[in-house]
Structure formats: C-alpha cells, structure tokens
Amino acid sequence: MSSKNPVIPYAIIAVVGILAVIFISVIGVNQREEINNAAEGGEEQAEGGEVAAPEEIFEKNCAMCHGSDLSGGSAPDLTKVGNDHSADEIKEIIIKGTDGGMPGGLVGDEEAAALAEWLGEKK
Structure with a gap:
C-alpha cells in the first residue's frame, strides 16, 4: 500500500500562487514607473512650448x-x-x-x- 501525503499538492499550489503574486507585483511596479515617466515626459514636452493641434x-x-x-x-x-x-x-x-x-x-x-x-x- 502506498501512502500519499495529501498536504503536498496543496503546498505546491500555495507556493505557485505566492510566486505568481510576487511576479505580478513586480510587473505592476515596473508599469507604474513607466506610466510616471511617460507622464513626466508629456509635461516636459508641453512646457517646451510645443502644443498639440x-x-x-x-x-x-x-x-x-x-x-x-x-x-x-x-x-x-x-x-x-x-x-x-x-x-x-x-x-x-x-x-x-x-x-x-x-x-x-x-x-x-x-x-x-x-x-x-x-x-x-x-x-
């Protein structure tokens, strides 16, 4: 008789879930920085005197x-x-x-x- 440990699948799922949350958080931080940089660049362009049509x-x-x-x-x-x-x-x-x-x-x-x-x- 083989004894399966029922906790192992749940532990694997938990670890994968935690890694997914960390990965998505890192991506979100990078996107926020890109958005802020783009917004600052847009303000500088407007201050440079060039106005859109x-x-x-x-x-x-x-x-x-x-x-x-x-x-x-x-x-x-x-x-x-x-x-x-x-x-x-x-x-x-x-x-x-x-x-x-x-x-x-x-x-x-x-x-x-x-x-x-x-x-x-x-x-």
Whole structure:
C-alpha cells in the first residue's frame, strides 16, 4: 500500500500562487514607473512650448462628452460656439469649468488657449 501525503499538492499550489503574486507585483511596479515617466515626459514636452493641434486636444479631452463632430452628446453642441462666446470666454470656461457639470483644468493653459481659439472660429 502506498501512502500519499495529501498536504503536498496543496503546498505546491500555495507556493505557485505566492510566486505568481510576487511576479505580478513586480510587473505592476515596473508599469507604474513607466506610466510616471511617460507622464513626466508629456509635461516636459508641453512646457517646451510645443502644443498639440487643437483637433487632437479636443479629441483626447473633450470629444467623449461633446462628440467627435462637436455636435454634443452628454454636453452642449459646440458646432457654433463661436457665435455665443469669444475665444477668451471659451478659454476661461475650459480652464475653470462650469457650474453645469463641465470640470475645469482638463488641459493646461497653452492647450486651453489653442483649443479656445479653434472653437472660437466655429460659427
């Protein structure tokens, strides 16, 4: 008669599980560092004076609410926003947000200025 020790399979599973957790944690730490480095690099690029095209800024930060064609969605239609607001007013709205639900500070000052000028031309 052979006697099997029932604890050994559970011990192997536990060791494999612990190693998997350690491995995934190490990968997560490396990814966090990469994300932080990428974020810092993006801020430095913006500080360097090169601002992305207003269309790109809009697509990245605004289109999810205002629609990629500016026609609105869960937020107001911007196809003719230049009729109602000047570029300076639009910039202030972008930077400070509104009481009606638009959050402020989604983009930096230079990006807000470029975006406001572009939106101000929509008439």
